[in-house]
Amino acid sequence: MKGVAIPVIVVLAMIQFMANPGQAITCGQVDASLAPCVPYLTGGGNPAPACCDGVKNMKGMAATTADRRAACNCVKETANHYANLKDDAAQALPAKCGVQMNIPISRSTNCDIVN
Template sequence: MKPVFVSFFTLLVLVFTVAAKEPSKGLTCDQEKTLVAPCVDFLTKKTDTPATPCCEGLKKIIESSPTKKEKKAACKCLKEAASQVPNLDKDRANNLCKTCKITVDFLFSKNFECEK
């Protein structure tokens, strides 16, 4: 089940547009993984829509990472986690914020780099 958490984190990493090993504001990497765990079924095409806890967790991670340094940390955490999730649908991951109706101020792509 841990690899599934990792895949969703990759999506979140893209959302944050930065990465580092430090935890985001008040959240550790493990806490971030737990918050996005409910997204795994949607991101691996086991369900057609993300669960409410998935979208709520994603929103909490975004709100808990207001600074560039925190965004980098969250990005790296989620990206590393996502790399271990088999059958991750990258299109669903890239559109998760939109699907959850969460507005972000930037765009991201499959080739997103957390350090920028």
């Protein structure tokens, strides 16, 4: 019986690793990255350098489709907390920061279609 227990434990550990290979991006990470962007997103103008650094950081963290969808949902949830968020500023943010990103910054995006 002892000889069977160790291989079973190893197989179970491998299955757990395959089912959860890494940690997904969290809303805390997304919020921290985009916090410097709030003045731009609510007031317009040009984003601060710290904001653009956060956009680049978020893009780097969202390497997989699952991460991009999670980040999209976080952005959407946070955007809904700011009644004065300017949608045009939000949509223009990645371009203003010189970042091509597949994560829309919007209150109304269907994040399930993000690649």
